[in-house]
Amino acid sequence: MTWILKVENYNLKRTLFSGQVFRWRRVGTGFVGVLANSVVRLTQKRNGIEAEIIHGKLSRTALCQYLNLNYDYRGMLEVASQDHNFKKAMKSTLGYRILRQDPYETLITFLDSSANTIVNIRKVVERICRKYGNNLGGEYYSFPAPEIIARLKPADLADTKAGFRAKYMIEASKVVQGENTLERIAKLDSNSAHRELIRLPGVGDKIADCILLFAYNRYDRVPIDTWTRKVFCRLYGCSVKDDYESMQKLAKSVHGDRGGYVFSMLFEAMRLGLL
DNA sequence: ACCCAGGGTAACT
DNA sequence: AGTTACCATGGG
Numbered sequence: 001m002t003w004i005l006k007v008e009n010y011n012l013k014r015t016l017f018s019g020q021v022f023r024w025r026r027v028g029t030g031f032v033g034v035l036a037n038s039v040v041r042l043t044q045k046r047n048g049i050e051a052e053i054i055h056g057k058l059s060r061t062a063l064c065q066y067l068n069l070n071y072d073y074r075g076m077l078e079v080a081s082q083d084h085n086f087k088k089a090m091k092s093t094l095g096y097r098i099l100r101q102d103p104y105e106t107l108i109t110f111l112d113s114s115a116n117t118i119v120n121i122r123k124v125v126e127r128i129c130r131k132y133g134n135n136l137g138g139e140y141y142s143f144p145a146p147e148i149i150a151r152l153k154p155a156d157l158a159d160t161k162a163g164f165r166a167k168y169m170i171e172a173s174k175v176v177q178g179e180n181t182l183e184r185i186a187k188l189d190s191n192s193a194h195r196e197l198i199r200l201p202g203v204g205d206k207i208a209d210c211i212l213l214f215a216y217n218r219y220d221r222v223p224i225d226t227w228t229r230k231v232f233c234r235l236y237g238c239s240v241k242d243d244y245e246s247m248q249k250l251a252k253s254v255h256g257d258r259g260g261y262v263f264s265m266l267f268e269a270m271r272l273g274l275l
Numbered sequence: 276a277c278c279c280a281g282g283g284t285a286a287c288t
Numbered sequence: 289a290g291t292t293a294c295c296a297t298g299g300g
Binding site: 119 | 294296298299
């Protein structure tokens with residue numbers, strides 16, 4: 001099954017190897033990844049994206065939702081460009097998109113992100129899937145369900161090298177398994193959802209906002225990490241001592257309900273040394 | 276032998 | 289309420 005998804009300003013490489021998602025691999029001229037129980041190959045074309053389902057079933061609708069193709073990217077760029085800092089960053093990050101990922105997978109991978117590097121996060125997540133996910137043919141494995149991780153002991157994750165994060169993944173999985181915690185959070189407004197998410201073990205302000213941004217597509221909150229802090233201090237004149245929620249307000253005052261998307265692009269530009 | 280990495284938590288002032 | 293050591297691992 002092969003589709004052509006027509007879209008402009010969608011840079012697959014920038015998107016799939018950014019700090020929002022950790023499971024895509026470069027294979028030949030394209031990229032291969034796992035969505036639920038499907039394996040998908042995406043290839044950059046001039047007029048959009050070529051998508052080939054190489055294992056399992058996946059609807060075109062589900063793929064378009066994952067790629068977040070309905071988002072008015074052009075409109076966001078137009079408004080955000082009024083900020084000269086963004087306009088400068090846009091030169092190097094145009095085509096970076098925010099995906100719409102599975103909430104549980106996003107929760108676990110960002111628990112793994114704390115005090116970690118992107119390169120290492122990718123390795124650990126892959127080891128977890130290889131050990132506890134289902135084989136989908138070749139080297140590809142599904143992301144394990146909450147019920148699988150919830151019944152593990154930290155020692156079971158030792159060989160994934162998750163380190164001190166292992167207990168957070170297990171404890172958080174225990175909370176969200178069975179009961180539809182993550183679906184319930186989807187119905188809340190962003191601030192309430194944030195309050196609920198930080199109740200999960202190992203989830204603080206920053207990881208909660210990453211989940212809101214990358215899984216629930218709430219752009220009215222901004223994950224404030226070391227890089228975003230650098231962006232704020234260097235370009236928007238704030239102090240490194242400013243607390244989390246006050247920086248949240250600053251972000252909102254500059255970019256309103258688009259802040260999550262906008263500062264994500266500024267984050268990428270800063271991270272890649274292009275700002 | 277240090278230091279830091281898309282942090283969070285508990286135990287301190 | 290604000291600061292700090294610690295968490296486990298890899299890489300500079």
